[in-house]
Amino acid sequence: MKIMNCPLNGPRNISEFIHGGELKPMPNPTTCSDREWADYVFYSDNTAGVITEWWMHVASSYWFLAERHTVTDEILRTFDPQEIFQERIEFAVEEKRS
Amino acid sequence: MNRHVSPENIQTMPTRLPAPMGSLINRQQPITFQFEGTNYHGVEGDTLASALIANGRYLLSRSFKYHRPRGPLTMAGQDANTLVQLPDEPNVLADTHPLSQGLAVTGQNYSGSLDHDSDMKLGKFSKFMPVGFYYRSFYKPKGAWKFWESLIRKKAGLGRYDLNATGSYHDKAYLFADVVVVGSGPAGLKAALTAAEGGAKVLLVEQQSQLGGALTYARFDDAGVRAGQVREALIPAVEAHVNIHVLCKATCNGWFTDNFLPVIQGTRMYKVRAQECIVAAGAFDQPAIFRNNDLPGVMLASAAQRLIRHYAVRPGKRAVVLTGNDDGYLAALDLHEQGIEVAALVDMRAGPVDTRLTQTINQHGIPLHVEHTVFEALHDKTLHHVTGVDVRRITRRGEVADDSLTLECDLLCMAAGYMPMYQLLCQAGGKLTYNDDVAEFSLSNLPKHLYVAGSVNGLHDLDQVLQDGVIAGTQALHSLDLPATEAAPLVGAPKQVNFPWPIFAHPKGKEFVDFDEDLQIRDIINATRHGYRDVQLVKRFSTVGMGPSQGRHSALPTARLVADATGRTVSETGVTTARPPFTAETLSHLAGRSFDPFRVTPLHQRHLQLGAKMMPAGDWQRPAFYPSATSGHLDRDRCMQEEAIHVREKVGLIDVSTLGGIEVRGPDAAEFVNRIYTFGFLKQPVGRTRYAAMANEQGVVVDDGVSCRLGENHFYVTATTSGLARVYQSMLQWNAQWRLDVDIANVTSAYAAVNVAGPLSRKVLEKVCTEVDLSPEAFPYLELREGKAGEAPARLLRVGFVGELGYELHVPSRYGEYLWDLLMKAGEEFGIRPFGVEAQRLLRLEKGHVIIGQDTDGMSHPSEIGMSWAVNRKKPFFVGRRAVDILDEQPxxxxxxxxxxxxxxxxxxxxxxxxxxxxxxxxxxxxxxxxxxxxxxxxxxxxxxxxxxxxxxxxxxxxxxxxxxxxxxxxxxxxxxxxxxx
Amino acid sequence: MATLEDTLTTKRTPLYHLHQANQPNATGWQHLGGYAIKAGQDETQVEPTTVAPACGLTDLSALARVGLRGKKAATILSEKHYQLPAAPNQALRQEDGSLVAKLSASEYLLLGSFADDGERISRDELAWQAAERAHRLPDAYLLPRQDTHAWLALTGSHASDVMAKLCGVDLSPKAFAPGHVAQTSVARANAIIINASQADLSCLYLLVDSASACYFWPILLDAMQEFEGKELNIMALRHHHPA
Structure with a gap:
């Protein structure tokens, strides 16, 4: 069984984690086109290379991010999401969509 | 030398070779057992096979397809020739199964008796059962297979299962080590010692019951003293080392990512996790391929040596040794030394690498035939045992002269070369490459933290093997950042032990490449002629390597034959993929103690006491319904109807503790709830509840519950029993991005909750919650109060899933049973009765309430299920908002x-x-x-x-x-x- | 000594019925922290020298415990004179015998002491609850660990051997020293494991979902069998906890 290094709990069996999907930016839901939203929700680039993914350590309910190479399945780095998400995210009051 | 062997009475205690032969047996402990109805004597430490051979019994099984007589080939559990039937277990390997008092064993896969198998005539038709026979013969006309299948299955079956078998206790345990060493031969011992000396915690895994590997049975020098010296030097040191944990009779059955190794010992499967892994598993002795190479009495040279050294059993009386390397010479010396007449040493080469060996052999009067081979093993009409050999001069690769020399013998030992024990390493991603110089496979491309040492690494000179163990141990220490002195590099070139082409086709065939599957040379060649050029396809078409020994002896000759027939190199041809498990493992080992977590509410005992029929809900146990009040029967429909009517007419009580409970607290609590759920929550008044539906980003409704605003900055939201985990995880994931100032806590198990429902529920509650004004004016529908139920602090929700006046009470779990008892007692005068999940589902159906997950699927969006009312379109955002909008605009x-x-x-x-x-x-x-x-x-x-x-x-x-x-x-x-x- | 009826309380620990079923005629019931607990067959059995086998399992769920989380959690705890572990997944034994475990950057778990029957933690929790209701506990959030989690103690030199049959984390004393905390999976369910060994008593605390306590208890006993593990009652263990 693969081992993943949790930034909070250290190296653990991969069975202690759940996968939370690839990290991808949400398009502005009030201004993006239907196609852009569908692309965000339903499509994956299926990159052959390093991608960033959400993982959660179940026993501690701790979400973090992992950089993983999809070809070798090597986990290169795991880190707290605060590294990327530092600011409080606001959603603007709805604007008229064209 | 005694050339006149007197006949022995096999029914009496057979004699054994003198000590120190027989390292595994205890001669003082006789054991009586039965094989095929005959009683035999063995001793403690024997395997079934060693005891039977000691009694002169070689025929242990019948081959899979042609029902040819078979006897032990490897004496190491590496072949299917020794599969026998125990009273309660089929397909047991006789050469590894320990003998026990009174054990009654039979052969399997025969018609009549093991000695007289009427199915043997199938062999006569082998010309008409060519390779791929099954695939090609029985499928036309359409439907024909249905007719043939049952006949073939009957003929092809191996062994009988005991259908009355009962389970036995098997379990699993983790075992942690800095370094795991697989195999305790000279390389493994040395690697383990090196790593342990450097301070690493070492686990040494050995399949046999004693340490030493080849040191326990093989001969490394003409004087025959080297193995003992090395054993003496290493084994006591290993056994005494505090850093080394030895597991004997343990099989490492696979390699999984990051050195996760299943190791089976007895009834336990260890899940070994090691930082570093050294595979020193050794190499498989290889047979030569010639006509009748499968007869009982034809065995690997190492098998004969195991019989001698491990069990003090004389493998035969008159032997011929066929060899392609110097080890065959050493084996011949072993036989000779133990009083077995060696009729001939037949060397396929021009002579030994170590020329002194020729001299030694001559000194002992062993006739030596170089550049010769055994072209055919001879037998009488029963095929029960080899009776002699037809020895011929090799003229060209795989071809022999017409002149033949016939020698009588009852033992034929083969030493054609070695195949590295590549299985674990290939599972780890290692690549096999064939080295033409030494005619042997070698391994490369191993992942980090995995090392090889010894003969599996292509080394066969004992000094090189020992040094290779030191090198591997040192590499592991380096990787662990432990101090290690630099290991000296290997000295000298690898010793060639493989004869490049020990394959001799015979016009009449029966030169077995795969003993398990009864495949002959022409079967492999024919597979390639049918167009199956890839070794993987050859395997699937011919079934080569699919039997119990999984290609341990057939992979190398198959690769050579396929390469030759398709004009490629052996490297290009390769061998078939090795997958776990390495050896057969039982389902009970895989299952171990099965862990199936379940959860019960604080009221569980009350439900059981009332005789409720329990049902699973997610991982919870919930009461489905209670025994009928009128009949006492547990009839679903009837109980459900009665309970439902009772709620509509009087008052009922249901345990809803399994509802998920999540506390959302902090300055951004309202903002957070507002983003997560589709409804509007910013203006939800304190002291009010509100229905809360949750959508995912695809706009699909995935959960629902009730949002209770306990304070300006405090929400308590419920989630469905089975949806809670997902809801909680998704909340945390969202806030890992949003960074709202809010705390999200799963408090499901902290609360026991009941719903008191029915027109009389207020009357019951008035007796219990005396401090709360329960009047409709003071505590109207959808309101929420914090107060007390008896002594217990309680959250009271006026919600109505079942459509009657009702209250949901949430109290700390510790008070759950107290609350239940209090309500049952207070409700006695109003006829209060518990109701179960089935009645609740019926009641809510009457009210048209949707159960998420039952009435919705992976496509259901709010307007599809009539829930547009629960979607707030004025707020700027909620999860799934955009998708809901898009869906609503579509027809x-x-x-x-x-x-x-x-x-x-x-x-x-x-x-x-x-x-x-x-x-x-x-x-x-x-x-x-x-x-x-x-x-x-x-x-x-x-x-x-x-x-x-x-x-x-x-x-x-x-x-x-x-x-x-x-x-x-x-x-x-x-x-x-x-x-x-x- | 008191019978069960004498000690009927409004509060129940998650394993109350399981203990009762295992010992239907026990006379040794008494109160601890307002819960009825099994104290032993009779007092004479509570012999410190004989009650600690190489492998014992004790239900400590009657002792107080609470969680506190948030930006101000550390400050609030320090004000109450709790010594805090330096890093997450560490635990620190307090002078009075209670234990503080740090579970994340801002989350703490407080476990009550035998010495005062968990009184200090109970008292502090009540005070914090009152403060929370009065909005005087900003940036700190109480976690009801007493109700969400059952608290078990696995004692004796074989504790880590028992756990190796249930858990994929190396809990041997060398890898998991006293004061270490592991939040992990035990027998496929979540658990917080704390090495609470002190003096000559090896001890692993297990905090498991209170709703799963009935699942864990027999599984632990099963895993303990080969080490001749025994159920220990809380009073017996108390003798071994110098506090």
């Missing part, structure tokens, strides 16, 4: 509708289809007989055009009948909701 395809059928109609079941002509437009999601409506009512998806009340939908019910149901307005019961709001 509706289906709707969830309520339908009604007369009570006498056939009752649709959940999942039954809704049809429009021949098209499927939806399905039934809930359906039940409703006592309050005296009708069958249900929810179903139907075409959007059928959503108007008064329309009719066609439902195909059990048996294919169709019923026509009327679409009706929801709810079915109490349309103006007066009962829940009273």
């Amino acid at each position: 509706a395809k289906r709707r969830l509708v309520g339908f009604r059928l007369p009570a006498t109609s056939a009752k649709p079941l959940e999942g039954h289809l809704v049809l429009e002509g021949s098209d499927i437009t939806g399905n039934v999601t809930s359906c039940e007989y409703s006592p309050s409506q005296d009708a069958i009512i249900g929810l179903a998806y139907a075409g959007a055009d059928k959503a108007t009340p008064g329309s009719h939908i066609t439902i195909r019910v059990e048996g294919g009948d169709e019923v026509n149901a009327e679409v009706v307005k929801l709810p079915f019961y109490d349309a103006n909701n007066s009962r829940q709001e009273m």
